[in-house]
Amino acid sequence: MDVISEFFSEYDGLQAFRTTIYLTLLSAVFALLIGTVVAVMRVSPVRVLQILGAAYVNIVRSTPLTLVIVFCNLGLFLQLGLSLANKDSNTFIVDNNFRLAVLGLSVYHASFVAEAIRSGVNTVPLGQAEAARAIGLPFLKTLRYVVLPQAFRGAITPLGNVLIALTKNSTVASVIGVTEASAVMKVMMEDRPDVLFIVFGIFAIGFVILTLPIGILFTSMSKRLAVKR
Amino acid sequence: MSDSGTLTKTGLVALTDVNKHFGELHVLKDINLSLAKGEVVVVIGPSGSGKSTLCRAINRLEPIDSGTITLDGQPLPSEGKALARLRADVGMVFQSFNLFAHKTILQNVTLGPSKVRGQSKSVAEEKARGLLERVGVTAQADKYPAQLSGGQQQRVAIARALAMDPKVMLFDEPTSALDPEMIKEVLDVMVDLARQSMTMIVVTHEMGFARRAANRVVFMADGQIVEEAEPERFFTDPQTKRAQDFLSKILTH
Numbered sequence: 001m002d003v004i005s006e007f008f009s010e011y012d013g014l015q016a017f018r019t020t021i022y023l024t025l026l027s028a029v030f031a032l033l034i035g036t037v038v039a040v041m042r043v044s045p046v047r048v049l050q051i052l053g054a055a056y057v058n059i060v061r062s063t064p065l066t067l068v069i070v071f072c073n074l075g076l077f078l079q080l081g082l083s084l085a086n087k088d089s090n091t092f093i094v095d096n097n098f099r100l101a102v103l104g105l106s107v108y109h110a111s112f113v114a115e116a117i118r119s120g121v122n123t124v125p126l127g128q129a130e131a132a133r134a135i136g137l138p139f140l141k142t143l144r145y146v147v148l149p150q151a152f153r154g155a156i157t158p159l160g161n162v163l164i165a166l167t168k169n170s171t172v173a174s175v176i177g178v179t180e181a182s183a184v185m186k187v188m189m190e191d192r193p194d195v196l197f198i199v200f201g202i203f204a205i206g207f208v209i210l211t212l213p214i215g216i217l218f219t220s221m222s223k224r225l226a227v228k229r
Numbered sequence: 230m231s232d233s234g235t236l237t238k239t240g241l242v243a244l245t246d247v248n249k250h251f252g253e254l255h256v257l258k259d260i261n262l263s264l265a266k267g268e269v270v271v272v273i274g275p276s277g278s279g280k281s282t283l284c285r286a287i288n289r290l291e292p293i294d295s296g297t298i299t300l301d302g303q304p305l306p307s308e309g310k311a312l313a314r315l316r317a318d319v320g321m322v323f324q325s326f327n328l329f330a331h332k333t334i335l336q337n338v339t340l341g342p343s344k345v346r347g348q349s350k351s352v353a354e355e356k357a358r359g360l361l362e363r364v365g366v367t368a369q370a371d372k373y374p375a376q377l378s379g380g381q382q383q384r385v386a387i388a389r390a391l392a393m394d395p396k397v398m399l400f401d402e403p404t405s406a407l408d409p410e411m412i413k414e415v416l417d418v419m420v421d422l423a424r425q426s427m428t429m430i431v432v433t434h435e436m437g438f439a440r441r442a443a444n445r446v447v448f449m450a451d452g453q454i455v456e457e458a459e460p461e462r463f464f465t466d467p468q469t470k471r472a473q474d475f476l477s478k479i480l481t482h
Contacts (some may be wrong), residue, residue, distance in 0.1 A: 007294035130290055130387075131327035135341035135393055136317025138310055146346060150331050225332045 003195045007188070007202055016184035017206055023101060023180055024210075028163055030106035035113025039151075040143060042114065043121050053114070060111040065104070065172050072104040073097065073176040093177070095135040101173035105166065112162045120155025121147060123227070125222025153225045164211045181206060240299075241266045241428050242287060242397055246298035249282060254281045257293065258452040264397070267426040269461070271439040274449035275475055280432045281324075283449070284401045287430065288319040301396060317345050320390030320398040326382040328374035328389070334361065335370040338389045345393070353392075360388040364418050380411025384418055391422075398422065399474050400431040434479065436464060448472045 003125040007013040041053030060068070076098055084103070085095035124147050132142040152159075171182035185203040189196055240263030249257035250362060253474040256279045264270055272280045280386035284354045285291040287298060287394060298305050300319065309384050328337050338357035342348040348356075366377070374382055383403055388399035390398060397434050400419065404412040416438050431438070439446055439460045446463040448456040448471075454464065456472045 100433075125327075127323060127325055127327035128329060131321075131323065132330065133313070134288060134290065134316055134319070134321035134323075135389065136313050136315075136345040137341070138313040141344055145340060153331065162481055228373060229330050 003188075003192055003198050004202065006192075007199075011184050011188055012122045013181070013184055013188075013206075016179060016181045017210070019178065020167070020170050020180040021210070022173075023098070023105065023173055023178065024163075024167045026102045026110050027105035027109060027170065028166055030102065031109040031113050031162070031166065032159075034106060036117060036148075038110060038114035039117035039121065040148075042118055043143075043147075045139065059112050060108060061115075065143070065169055066175060068108045069101060069104040069172050069176055072100040074101065076103075088100035094179075097177045098173075101170075101178045103175060105170060106172070108199075109162055109166045109169070112165070113159065116155045116158035116162055117148075117151055119158055120151035120153070123154030124150045150227050153222075153227050156218055156222040156225060160214060160222070162217070164214050167211050167214065168207060231303045240264050241268075241301055242430070243297075244283075245285070245297045245299075247281075247283075247286065247293050247298060249291065249293045251288065255423050256379070256452050257286065260296070260454060262397065262447065262454065264428055264430065266428055268280045269423045269427075269429045269431065269443045270445045270447055272430065272432045272445040272447045272449060272476075273434060273436075273439070274455075278449040279452040280380050280449045281401050284399050284432045286428060287399055288398075289322055290321075311347075317393050317438050318343070318396045320387075320393060320395035322390055322398065322400045322403045324325075324384045324402040326374070326379070328382055328385055330374055333371050333373060334366065334377070334385050336386060337374070340394050341389065341393050357388070357392055361385070363421075364388045365414070377413060379407045380414045383407065383411075387415075387418055387422070394462070397428040397430065400429065400433065402432050402434075404433060404435060436460075436479075440464065447477070450475070 038053045038056050041049040042057070044050060044053075077096065083092075083096050085092050091123065116154035128146055128150065129142055132146040137145065170180060173180055174183035174186070177183075181203055185199060186201045192199060235406075243263040244260050247260040248255070249255055257302070260283060262270075262283075268386065272283060274280050282291050286293050287300075289298075292307075294298070300315060303315070306315060329340065332340065335357055338360060339350070339353040342353040342356065343350060358367065358370065361370055364387055366381050366384055366388070369377055369381060369385075374385070377385065378471060387403075403419070404415050407415065412450065416435060419429070419431070419438065420442045431443070432438070443460050446458055446460050447454055448467075448469075450471045456469045463472070464476065467476055
């Protein structure tokens with residue numbers, strides 16, 4: 001099984017999976033931030049914000065991820081000149097593509113995060129917000145101290161689903177030249193068509209190793225952190 | 230005993246010509262009601278009579294369509310920070326307790342004082358412990374609401390409202406969701422509060438409480454105030470047919 005040792009030595013497969021992990025984690029953080037803001041807009045009493053939030057979710061969620069990622073590169077960078085890295089750096093192209101991919105993945109998955117959080121908000125009984133308002137908390141403090149902490153706990157399972165999807169969707173970054181796992185897989189398959197299934201297997205197992213613990217972790221968290229009513 | 234007629238302009242809480250609709254349904258019809266400082270008013274009436282809506286309108290959990298509601302002479306602000314400030318001065322106790330499910334009993338009581346009044350943690354906690362002692366749930370301070378009985382939860386809810394030093398307390402059917410043996414422990418706290426001259430509006434069917442603690446009973450039916458009288462007179466000699474019917478139904482069982 002020399003192909004397996006080649007995966008580690010010649011192709012630096014571990015580095016590729018490390019890139020996948022970085023892509024996933026960074027995008028997850030930004031998607032959570034953006035998604036929380038969008039969810040708050042959707043549940044706010046301000047009509048304009050509700051419409052903007054709903055528009056964000058519906059437009060972004062309905063756009064193929066490949067299109068979003070390609071747009072980040074061709075549209076934002078090449079056409080509009082948005083660069084996210086230092087142009088004089090030797091690693092400019094790699095850094096810029098990586099960051100553009102993080103941008104695209106974050107914006108895309110934020111729409112799913114927003115909906116997961118909104119479903120969490122729906123698990124919080126109306127009386128909780130009423131009680132918060134009744135002691136004089138204004139809207140944002142009611143959200144921050146009473147509604148959102150309970151909403152996140154009610155949204156752990158769907159948020160876990162989004163993170164698993166994000167881990168696998170990070171492979172789309174390869175279309176703008178980010179050397180994550182699936183990009184390396186493509187190269188390996190071109191070099192070694194004779195052991196195609198083994199190459200497939202290696203990368204499939206790699207992704208299972210990444211996603212399985214996420215599923216287990218989020219399931220246990222959803223039980224442990226559930227709000228008792 | 231205060232004469233309600235002369236208080237309309239000067240009351241701590243005053244409702245003037247208040248109207249409210251839920252779609253087609255006219256739930257509050259020309260409500261006029263005024264409470265002097267320290268007065269305890271019990272609102273009684275059949276379900277659907279609008280008494281809960283009346284209670285919730287006073288801190289604007291239900292906005293009204295027309296009329297004015299004033300607190301301490303100030304009309305209720307419509308939205309935003311000013312409304313939040315007003316609500317901080319009006320304590321509210323709900324039928325379903327509505328304790329913050331993700332916070333401990335102590336945190337439930339300190340949240341308002343620390344995040345609305347800006348009190349330091351130690352000051353807020355000391356006061357909260359005092360209030361929990363007053364309502365008799367000191368031992369439960371570090372538990373979560375779901376671990377307490379309904380009666381205990383409702384007493385915590387009263388402590389949470391009192392922590393804001395409210396000018397007036399609203400009780401929206403505070404004992405209706407409780408098992409019979411827990412009703413007394415909640416009513417005892419409320420009677421105690423009434424004795425310490427807290428201004429209170431209490432929506433309830435507990436006639437024992439009304440007799441012991443109320444200055445006045447307001448009887449509502451079909452969105453209107455049908456009769457107002459001091460408790461003893463209301464229960465023994467109701468003047469309107471509607472009140473007589475209602476009392477005969479709840480007194481014969």
